[in-house]
Amino acid sequence: MKTILLCSDLDRTLIPNGRQPESPQARELFARLSARQEICLVYVSGRNERLVKEAVSKYALPEADFVIGDVGTTLYRIKGQRWTEQWCLDKKWQQEIGRDWPECNRDDVVELLADIHGLGFRLQEEEKQSRYKVSYYTDPDLEIQVVQDRISSLLDEHRICSTVVWSLDDAEQCGLLDILPRRANKLQAIRFLMEEERIPETHTVFAGDSGNDLHALTSGLQAILVKNSAADIQQAALKELGRKGLTDCLYIARGDLHGMNGNYAAGVLEGLVHFYPETAAWVPGSR
DSSP states (O other): OOEEEEEOOOOOOOBOOOOOOOHHHHHHHHHHHHHHHEEEEEEOOSSSSSHHHHHHHHOOOOSEEEEEEGGTTTTEEEEEEEEOOOOHHHHHHHHHHHHEEEEEEEHHHHHHHHHHOSSSEEEGGGGBBBBTTTEEEEOOOOOOHHHHHHHHHHHTTTTTOOEEEEEEETTTTEEEEEEEEOOOOOHHHHHHHHHHHHHOOOGGGEEESGGGGGGTSSSEEEEEEOTTTTTHHHHHHHHHHHHHHHHGEEEEOOOTTTTTOOOOOOHHHHHHHHHHHGGGGGGGGGO
């Protein structure tokens, strides 16, 4: 069969750093499956290059073929241990998303938002910022729709074409607010990669768990929500896909593969077998 482009979020999707337990054999089975020549593995994360590398090492994750980082604003082709962001793939992606911010940069965005008071967010560390990403911490119970509308309105007034993305870090009990060029998100980066690698939608699948995954989860791509994802994310995804008539594109892991519980990597494997039944033979002991 043709290559499967397996795109997965990291934190609380493949990485078991949420509150729910992990099936002990799940990551090992995921690594064995990902090593197959039919799989093109893509990590799609809010983490930057250093933090992705740390996660791969700490959690014994397989090396990916590509990494989409910084919530979709960077794109790396991996060659062994080399991250080749200087190659044409990332340059082309930077040019694409830069069309939304041709006359501004992240400092302009920060300066504009400094005038908004009382909304309960603060800048993340410098290493978590990038040329096309401005990131804040927020209170976990933030009225996010109010904040997103307020920020979007302000940026539109200054003709800064942006997307405001919010997700909850359940482990740290804080919100994560990212402001990106409108073209820059996980979904658009995946589609860009699909086009560059000439991999069709029928051979592409995305796995995630949180708010900054919703664009991809509700896009019509084959998508997996791991069982440990929050109930409100599951409901939001189903509601949006129901509106579009695309609910068959989403699989929510239940925990019925090889005795595993459906959380984290186990859920990714379960969803992969759902969309591609032939891959069941690639997961030792699964039926």
